[in-house]
Amino acid sequence: MRLVTYRATVESEARLGAIVGKLVLDLARFGSVKGVPFPSSMLEFIDLGPQAVAAATKLIADSGEIFPVGTTLPLSNVKLLAPIPRPRKNIFGIGLNYTEHVAESAKSLDTSPDLPREPVIFSKPPTTVIGPEDPILHNKEITQQLDWEVELAAIIGTSAKGVVRENALSHVFGYTVLIDMSARDCRRAGQWIYSKGQDSFAPMGPVVVTADEIPDPQTLDLWLTVNGVEKQRSNTAYMLFKVDELVADIAKGITLEPGDIIATGTPAGVGAGRTPQEWLWPGDVIVASVEGIGTLRHPIVAAE
Numbered sequence: 001m002r003l004v005t006y007r008a009t010v011e012s013e014a015r016l017g018a019i020v021g022k023l024v025l026d027l028a029r030f031g032s033v034k035g036v037p038f039p040s041s042m043l044e045f046i047d048l049g050p051q052a053v054a055a056a057t058k059l060i061a062d063s064g065e066i067f068p069v070g071t072t073l074p075l076s077n078v079k080l081l082a083p084i085p086r087p088r089k090n091i092f093g094i095g096l097n098y099t100e101h102v103a104e105s106a107k108s109l110d111t112s113p114d115l116p117r118e119p120v121i122f123s124k125p126p127t128t129v130i131g132p133e134d135p136i137l138h139n140k141e142i143t144q145q146l147d148w149e150v151e152l153a154a155i156i157g158t159s160a161k162g163v164v165r166e167n168a169l170s171h172v173f174g175y176t177v178l179i180d181m182s183a184r185d186c187r188r189a190g191q192w193i194y195s196k197g198q199d200s201f202a203p204m205g206p207v208v209v210t211a212d213e214i215p216d217p218q219t220l221d222l223w224l225t226v227n228g229v230e231k232q233r234s235n236t237a238y239m240l241f242k243v244d245e246l247v248a249d250i251a252k253g254i255t256l257e258p259g260d261i262i263a264t265g266t267p268a269g270v271g272a273g274r275t276p277q278e279w280l281w282p283g284d285v286i287v288a289s290v291e292g293i294g295t296l297r298h299p300i301v302a303a304e
Contacts, residue, residue, distance in 0.1 A: 001018055001053060001057055001209075001212075001213070003016065003019075003209075004016075004017045004081075004207050005017070005085055006024055006078040006079060007081065014041070014081055016041055017078075019075060020067075022075050022076070023073065023074060023075060024074075024075050026073075027045070028040040029070060030071045031059070033071065036056075049258075080205060080206050080207075081205075082129045083176055083206075084129070084204070084259060085131065086126055087126045087260075087261055088257070088260075091129075091178075092246075092260065092261065093121070093123060093192075094121060095120035095121075095122060096111065097116075097264060097266075098240065098267040100234075100267065101267055101270070102240075103268070104270065105272070108273050109187075109272055118249065119245070119249050122191075124197050125197050128199065129202045129203075130202070130203050131204065132203075133299075134200070135299050138280065138300050144185060145277075146279055147181070147271040147272050147279065148226065148271060148286050150224035150232050150288040151179070151263045152217060152236055153263045153264065154172050156171055156259065156260040156261075159171070159255060159256065160247060161255040163247065163251050168247035168248045169247070171251075174211050175293060176205060176209070177205060177222075177289065178261070178263045179203040179204075179286065180263055181202070182201070182270075183201075184271075186198070204296075206296060209292060217243045218236050218243065222235070222236065222289065225288075226280065232268070232270070234267030240265075241265075246264060247262065284300040285297065286300070
């Protein structure tokens with residue numbers, strides 16, 4: 001299933017929908033007609049567990065794409081938000097998780113040239129999250145080195161603590177696209193949270209694809225363009241630590257809970273690694289995609 005959080009109008013509340021063809025099906029309204037009580041928010045739907053995905057998938061399939069009046073809207077007529085507009089906790093970010101990115105970071109950002117022996121973990125606050133087409137803020141008083149990173153993000157579906165790698169993917173609800181924006185000149189004593197945690201620095205979406213439709217997350221192409229020029233292109237097969245390893249590693253010491261988000265790292269091609277280095281400025285537009293999930297497009301605008 002392809003799930004979204006959407007608004008029908010600028011003034012209306014955020015609601016949970018499923019994309020069916022060129023329509024957005026409101027799951028709560030659809031379920032109400034069918035006698036199945038689905039919630040109206042993504043986090044509440046994730047909380048219900050895998051059975052909710054199975055039940056909704058079956059109801060949609062049984063409908064034959066003929067839906068009750070008042071339960072659908074044209075996809076082109078709605079405003080898509082970040083699938084989880086306000087995460088309950090910080091996003092788990094993974095640094096230096098593609099071999100070539102390790103090399104370019106060592107050259108330009110003074111990180112170690114050695115491949116990490118364990119996942120490098122940082123975090124991004126909930127206030128970093130924005131939805132499709134929303135502006136990414138460039139604060140010239142803080143940064144002159146705004147950079148891009150396209151990533152696959154995994155969303156946890158069931159609590160995980162002390163899980164083994166072999167079972168780790170069973171705790172994943174689904175996947176989305178995330179852009180890990182970074183102000184490279186805002187690192188502090190080797191710490192990344194201020195560099196990566198500023199407002200609007202986690203564009204996310206446009207959809208969540210449930211895990212049953214992506215049985216192997218290590219086969220997906222991902223790419224990013226700036227002003228129409230390709231800057232990054234790779235495949236999740238080249239992650240140093242795969243999604244199942246990341247889930248198992250974090251869950252050794254931190255309980256992963258439904259709705260938690262793991263941004264799994266970026267491949268080479270970031271602005272800091274280029275010669276000469278390239279940075280984003282107001283007026284630029286970045287577009288990021290992950291195969292089988294979708295595309296994000298965001299303008300860079302000056303912060304007020």
